Amino acid sequence: MILILLIAIWPVIQSFYFSLFDLKLSDPKKTAVHLNYNINLERYLNTYPFLISALDNEIRAGKAPDKLKAIKSKLTAFDQQLQRNSSIKGKYDAVNDKLMNFQQVSSAISIAKVDRGTVKQYQEMADQVYKNLKSLSGQTKFQQEKKLLGLASGYGDAIMKPNFIGLQYYKDNLTSSRMWKAIGNTTVFTVISVFAELVLGLAIALLINKAFIGRGLIRASILIPWAIPTAVSALMWKFLYDGQNGIVAKLFENFGLVKKMESLLVTDTGAMFSVIFTDVWKTTPYMALLLLAGLQTIPSSLYEAASIDGAGKWKQFMTITLPLLKSSILVALLFRTLDAFRVFDLIFVLTGGGPANSTETISILAYKVMFSQTNFGEGSALSVIVFICVAIISMIYIKFLGKDLLNESSGR
Structure with a gap:
């Protein structure tokens, strides 16, 4: 408990403490906490x-x-x-x-x-x-x-x-349209990207779980996008989305997905699509890896028995694979949802939160307030809000998706 307190809870308590003060490096009178x-x-x-x-x-x-x-x-x-x-x-x-x-x-x-x-x-x-x-x-x-x-x-x-202001920053942010827009952008990014990664990751995991020639090479190749540092992949995709020379932008225009090449990074919808597409490309291998680990724990004898009983592939998938893969799906969804909700480097490098804050997430907003505006009090308040959101997401997953898993563990 002490270790958990030091590693996880103490930084949050410290951020909450700083959020109670009007700390601004731009003001010489407010560069430190003053109670007197x-x-x-x-x-x-x-x-x-x-x-x-x-x-x-x-x-x-x-x-x-x-x-x-x-x-x-x-x-x-x-x-x-x-x-x-x-x-x-x-x-x-x-x-x-x-x-x-x-x-x-x-x-x-x-x-x-x-x-x-x-x-x-x-x-x-x-x-x-x-x-x-x-x-x-x-x-x-x-x-x-x-x-x-x-x-x-x-x-x-x-x-x-004294620069103690209590919960004023929380009141200001909870009534700020910019913060709610940032949370909305974060939610849209998280829901769409995680859902797409789950579907594609499960399909890839099912494919590479089968025995075929060159399976090891395929498994290693699939992990390459995930192995590339996020900032590097974001910069790479920024060139690919470029409105003048971007290959991906040109292909999307040729296929009719966008009207103009420039639309990908200069319009609200295009920018959001771009960051989601990039995240799906990069993180789907991670999702597939987690699900593959779960698939390999399922005994092959179950599929043989189901096949003898006349169950088809779809029936086997629905009655054997999904139920026994539930714990792995829970872990994969939990990790990816929390990671996606806290996304920063990918969007910061790719769009910087623009255009017109259309891809600005809550983490990017906290960074801008804390470091660009040097308002450490308000930035700390936004950091605490991010923590609360992450804690709520974790509790929802554990309550609704992990209930059976917890019951099984207690039954043993």
Whole structure:
């Protein structure tokens, strides 16, 4: 149980934990989990001294000295208040020394915890300082207006608020049409591809289960598509589907399956057909291999007895092969359904989820949100949703298709 927890459950728990926070690498304030109010002293000390210096320059130049002195007094008073805090003072001095010596500042000393009252006071003062300077800039021509307003605008960015948002990402995604479309695309891909692979895989397994000359070579040859790495086969089929030079696209056009060669990868239906056809080509050998293993466990004496009783091939298939192959079909369907539902590399290389998200699966959506948009909180939420879907599929298979198998095992 501990091993199962570490391997399977712990990553899901960790993803769920991260999904409760607004984690975004694109926002410096949200690159880590924050449960408390903090101040980034590195950011603060990269702004405050320069803002004071800019104010002093304008005061010496005679630009609204009384009002600028009042603003400087507020900023200085708050800075002194920060330094009176014993838990902040040590980090304040350490960060200041490193910045003065042009050394890198670690987050361990740059992040200091502050109370909510201090945060509120800081934000109100920062907003008021910027508004006052903005108003004065319209009345007085500052020497370095852009620099002064820029520093005032960035002064309040040192505060880091708690980024705990609870189940907000789950609420947003469950009401998002894009996520439901991705799940719909995933379901269509899974159902059609797995059904086609089951039918074709069973036919191939029945064929190569018979004794004939060259059976070993045929069995080895059939496994070649499955042995090719998914990314490689997807790139290969991308060239074959090409609207200008693709051989497969040209054949489909000649046979009337598509109106134009370009339709395969630039239309919604064509793109979905392309990824399903490629997946069936690649994974049918895997399905056939699993079913072949099940066929070889069926005693040949059963077929001999049925033949003596006058049962034809179809009758033998329905009364002997299918019932005794049920456990193998269950395993093959379970593995392939879970694998197809989590499909990523095949579609990502072949279509990238396009055109217009028509082949975007839930795994590709999670990847785009987490890595392309660097939104790790929402990406983690989508990962948990994928896990829930996979868990539901597993329970359905075990409940409805594996019931007899479980009963047999308990009976023994």
